[in-house]
Amino acid sequence: MVIRRSSVKSGERNVDRRFAASLVRPSPIFALTLLLFAVTPNLFAQNPPNQPRPAETQQDVEEGEVISFRTTEVLLPVTVRDRAGKLITTLNQKDFRVFEDGREQPLSDLALRESPVDVVLMVDASSSVARNLDDFRRAALGFAEKLSPNDRLSLIKFDDRIELLQDWTRSRVQLRRSLDRVTPGMFTRFNDALMLAAKEQFKGASVRHAVIVLTDGIDSRRGYATIAAALKSLLEAQAIVYVVSNTEIERESKIAELTRLSSESQSVRNFNALRMDDLREGLRVLDESEQQLEQLTAATGGRLYKPKSFDALDATYAEVAEELRHQYTLYYSPLDKARDGRFRRVRVEASNPALNVATRIGYFAPVK
Numbered sequence: 001m002v003i004r005r006s007s008v009k010s011g012e013r014n015v016d017r018r019f020a021a022s023l024v025r026p027s028p029i030f031a032l033t034l035l036l037f038a039v040t041p042n043l044f045a046q047n048p049p050n051q052p053r054p055a056e057t058q059q060d061v062e063e064g065e066v067i068s069f070r071t072t073e074v075l076l077p078v079t080v081r082d083r084a085g086k087l088i089t090t091l092n093q094k095d096f097r098v099f100e101d102g103r104e105q106p107l108s109d110l111a112l113r114e115s116p117v118d119v120v121l122m123v124d125a126s127s128s129v130a131r132n133l134d135d136f137r138r139a140a141l142g143f144a145e146k147l148s149p150n151d152r153l154s155l156i157k158f159d160d161r162i163e164l165l166q167d168w169t170r171s172r173v174q175l176r177r178s179l180d181r182v183t184p185g186m187f188t189r190f191n192d193a194l195m196l197a198a199k200e201q202f203k204g205a206s207v208r209h210a211v212i213v214l215t216d217g218i219d220s221r222r223g224y225a226t227i228a229a230a231l232k233s234l235l236e237a238q239a240i241v242y243v244v245s246n247t248e249i250e251r252e253s254k255i256a257e258l259t260r261l262s263s264e265s266q267s268v269r270n271f272n273a274l275r276m277d278d279l280r281e282g283l284r285v286l287d288e289s290e291q292q293l294e295q296l297t298a299a300t301g302g303r304l305y306k307p308k309s310f311d312a313l314d315a316t317y318a319e320v321a322e323e324l325r326h327q328y329t330l331y332y333s334p335l336d337k338a339r340d341g342r343f344r345r346v347r348v349e350a351s352n353p354a355l356n357v358a359t360r361i362g363y364f365a366p367v368k
Contacts (some may be wrong), residue, residue: 025355074332075115075206077240077301077324078348079358088355089326090337098332099347109331117208117324118168120197120239121175123182124215126159129246130184136214137179139313143212144172146321154316155285156202158193159185160222166202184219190215190228192223194241198233208327209239210302212311212320216247217289217296227292234300235343236364241302242320243293244313247286248306254279254286301359334365 002119076098080088093110121143123129123136144153155166155178166178194211202209219227234241259280261272267277290306297304303323305316330348345362 014288022267031317034366050128072183072329073333074348074363075221076209076332076348076359077115078328078330079276079301079326080328080350081356081358083354083356087326090327092348096328096330097349097351098330100149100334100336100344102126102345103335105332105335107332110328115208115329116148116152118154118211119147119150119156119210119212119324120156120201122156122158122193122197122211122213122215124159124186124188124190124213124222125157125182125185127184127186127190128250128313129214130159132183132246133184135310135313137182139317140179141172141176143317143321144175144315146318147324150323155179155182156193156197156201157185157330158189159183160187160189160198161185162189162193162329164196168201173198178325186214187220187222188218190217190219191225191227193229194232195225197241198230202234202237202239207302208324208329209237210242210324211239212242212244212317214244214246216286217293218247227296228316230334232297232298233361234361238360238363239300240360241297242305243297244301244305244307244316244320245293246310247290247292247293248308249288251283252308254282266336274319298358299361301361303358336365339368 025272050344072193073327082088086331093107098105098107121140122131123140124322125133129136140155149170152168152170153166154164154168155174155175157163157165165181165183166175169175201313217232258276261269261279263278264272290304293304303320305319307316308312334344336344343362344358344365348359350357
């Protein structure tokens, strides 16, 4: 995927048309499930990443390789919660075991929030979200203030087009100005936007990668990427995905309207039959989208949030910032030294089985 600069001096870019030629046409949603089962037989067993440790000499890695090594180490961001969902931040290296393709790996180090994070903030500016863009702007600024000064942010808006409104910056003032340029559109190129973030924004950095996107996840199928292809690119980029979904808000609205119409007289119901069918189909699509988003976030080690109102966005984004600040970073040197480009499944276990450990399902080894 290639992006080009637009005429906007502040850094906005649009997806280059050559992007279209490099991708395949959308396929049915179940392609995501097929990819997940292709790379791992147990999606929800636990999840993995990798990346370089920030100190030590980095080996040369060709562009296009999807994992970076410093010496031979893999960096693995891990989030641990108890059964009530509370973040656990008191574990030691001896409390973890890491397995790669079923083979236990020797842990070389552990750190709590040692490595910086690059965060792509993404907003679905299509008609389903556009009326609440002010809530997103406020929540995004609050999120930025809770990050470390060393963390970087970029901003992508997507609807009919995909626009990089702000390239990497540590300036909260710059981010505020870019947020003011988020304007509403119509359709949703969700899959293409994820592909853009994965391929263009995360290149060769020795830091954690995260994507936080506000969306209902319903792709209008007017783009070129499938959700399965987008997930593959995210795994290659070692990006954790957090989705703040408005599906619960939309669902409540549709159910209320459907309930009201269903309680009317037979003549009124007959008159509104098409509208009622549209509402039922909309509810089905929302259910399907939520299932897809659950799989997407779980596969990358992230989380799906479903606030019941846009008033809750501030608290939701604050919770994501809290998680990023309290992630463990595990380091290990893979026993398999082959640079074969193969997908390697990773599983992390905590010594306390009551704890929930979240990380990516795996990573793609570098190639020769």
